[in-house]
Amino acid sequence: MSDMSKVCMVFGAGSYYDESPVVPQGALVVAADGGYDHALALGIRPDVAIGDFDSISKTPVLHEDGDDPASGRVSTIALPAQKDETDMPQAVKVGWNQGIRVFHIFGGLGGRLDHALANLQMLADIARHGGIGFLHGDGCVATAVTDGEIRFPANQVAARRMVSVFAHSDRALGVTIRGLKYETDSVDWTNSHALGVSNEFLPGIPSSISVREGTLIVTYPVEAPQPQWRSGADQAASFGAIDDRRSELLSPLFRD
Template sequence: MNDRRIVIVTGGRLGGWALPLIGPDDFVIGADAGALFLARRGIRPDIALGDFDSVTPEELALVRAASAETREYDPVDKDYTDTELAWRLAVAKRPKEIVLVGGIGTRFDHTLANVHLLRFAAREGVPACLEDEHNRIRLVSGSLRIADEGYPYVSLLPLTETVTGITLTGFLYPLADATIEIGQSIGISNKLTGDAGTIAIKQGLLLAIESRD
């Protein structure tokens, strides 16, 4: 499946803004309430999965009818969140990219756990991101090209204790072979100076967060 994207829609904060993020050729996975969101909007998930503890029996019936395949899990006898179950399934399919929609929400514990899923995808060599109407979050483990796609701010935050050899080109505030430690805010609110910029690092893991107000 390395010629297709996988879009995972999970049960965080969702709205009409999410619909344009799903393309006609994408393989779509709905996780728990994310599957219900898709079903109610006439989008057929290729796979709906989860323990479905956040939907009613009537809503689950709608999900089953609207989905090409449904995988149901016991809400107690499982080790992973529904989002991680969907993420692991997506990574195993080796897609061109994974996009997680609805992974940023009011539950900060779930949001942070979803950000950490980027490391799992990077370890398997699968490009991935989290998106909502204000943010796109990716992980830099070597280099990353950032194109100007309507996000005025680009912030960099270490996911490991230290990130070394950080070099930024095409940014208002460039860096050359710099080091950022976890807890430092020097990487917040940078900006592109042209159509694109490049982030390169030598060691560590660095979150690249494109954002708009």
């Protein structure tokens, strides 16, 4: 059974810009590899550190039964460097395995473009599994919704602070946008054409973005209020096993 009131805070090795993450009381904090250094620099002690630890300055000290919580020790999950998935979805799996379905992810944008794209795909995967992820970076937040809706309360976000909507699935059917500068009414979108770039909040008006069938990626300014969400996707019991085996896809030159 998932606990929708609990969140998982994931810290990655990418850029953090000017946003100062706030950890809600009771949240699970997971560091993905070099995100361990970033979390400590922010004064945040992770509960779990996971990764191949190739981008970390100091390997976390393994938590042991009976340790004082103030000892600074954390649970550590070491992964091989040559694996099929990056460290970030492995961190999400840690939270998912504890019944959490809401993820706030920092350090997943900026730096390497390939990792940023992988993390956007991960948001869509979380949504298809019936959860939601919020990827923070450079003054904006990206999220995804499958067969559902996100709703923003009325706000006073300044003009020219953009809200953009993209189809992630091949087709996103029945996309409806209400309360933003540009509205749509049950329009079918494809992921080969960017139709929803550069929308805006309207002062003092609540807004919503929904899709009848398919997955949307939504980006919005970080100062916007936290949206409510609903998903028509079935909540999956598993987000997949932690990828702790060396990849079998390596070319023969690298197998030995």
